[in-house]
Amino acid sequence: MSKNREAQRENQEAPRAVEEPRRDTASLLALLDATDLRPDMAGLRARSYELLSPAPGSTVVDVGCGAGRAVAELAGRGVRAVGVDPDPGMLAAAGTRWPTAEFREAGALALPFADGSVDGYRADKVFHVLEEPGRAVAEARRVLAPGGRIVLAGQDWDAFVIEADDAALTRTLVRACAARLGSPRVARGYRNLLLDGGFDDVTVEVHHHLFTGNAALPLLARIADGARAGGAVGRGAADGWLAEQRRRAEADRCLLALPVFVAAAFAPV
Template sequence: MTRETEQTRRLTDGLIARLDEADRLPGAEELRALSYDLLGAGPGTSVVDVGCGAGRAVAELVGREVNAVGVDPDEQMIAVARGRWPEADFRRAGAYELPLPDASMNGYRADKVFHELAVPERALAEARRVLTPGGRITLVGQDWDTLVIDSADPALTRALVHARADLTVGPRAARRYRNLLLDARFRDVTVAVHTGVFTGSAMLPLVTGLAEAACTTGVVTREQADRWIADQRARAEADRFFLAVPMFVAAATAPR
């Protein structure tokens, strides 16, 4: 195994661990269930889960007697999904080129995916291609500029949040869901916001990661990052930690 391959494997392992943690957060299961309901995912329907990761949503859809297909561009991710859920259908593919026939799926789901896409319009064109006329689409994700964190230094906190957002391909994709869907000629577009509020130490690594990322990119100094991290750790220890993460949920209908 080359050094580059080993590094890629470690990065994917880390991503899988973070996705597993996210799946266990309060409200995560209910949000996934809402996305299935918005698709009308029931027995005998077909749904493609784009950017399926380790496959939990696909397995839950299969449990609803849905003909579910999970796609992800990461080979290691697909291997993990197949190992965890051998009864499910997982395929290696990206959002721009789905391995599915035209008009073959009743539903299209993408959870925490569109902020990673440089050209979301292309992904939505592909969604329209694979959806049946009148099929349903659901997009779920956070806007990376709208993390709400209580701190002793609000100005520094804003700088950290924006710095982390700037490391993302499409940090504000979620606030664009409605217009993206309308531009792609989807109908009956709805958008709702479900905000997760976290006051325990479980989310401390996420907020300290903001400071580390900002320090690495030179947005803040090491001293500023350390001071901010120390404040957040003290808050967590004193039961004064506060983080709110708005999750945007968009749904629409493919044109007939």
């Protein structure tokens, strides 16, 4: 076999080195800021902390911590909370906002913790960007101590409900935006993902977020831009659809709803 063919085969057989796509940090940070303080978002974060049930002094890792709000809130509950994120820009923003909190640069597939060294694992709005979420679950099990708690939360990117004149175009936009993600429907599969990963006492809850008026526009713009960037629709169709949504928002007739799944389980003892 030639060296070129050997190299090609090695490249095909080697595991993918990139676990998460590059993100537009500035626009994502703006979107997080626009939503994090909503009562429903704050309530869902609080519910994830309840499911973690961390004891004072225990160690909890928040994977894909973004701007770090959950890390700061967990630390305020008396636990050692460590936020990890692969985006240096996000970590810089987190460090500025929460200077006493602990953050590390790392992705979900290679956490900077020894085997069995953490008591809680939390990942909110993270697994949908991963090509292989099962590998992230295996990594979570590696770092969790026996009896440690895992909580996964996230929206189903293929199940958005949007009020619009053209239902077919709206469905095309939602599906096209979802297709650009690594695992857009992973949230509906959290329960099976944890069961397949060997976790015990798996539970799952379904919540929802509802956006009306101008509050819906950032997410609607992301859907339209994602579909256009993926080539599913032309600029004219995407811009026209978004213009309709802006008119709806001005008249307080805009509505977007999405299901959010929250799963929790124990690492086997």
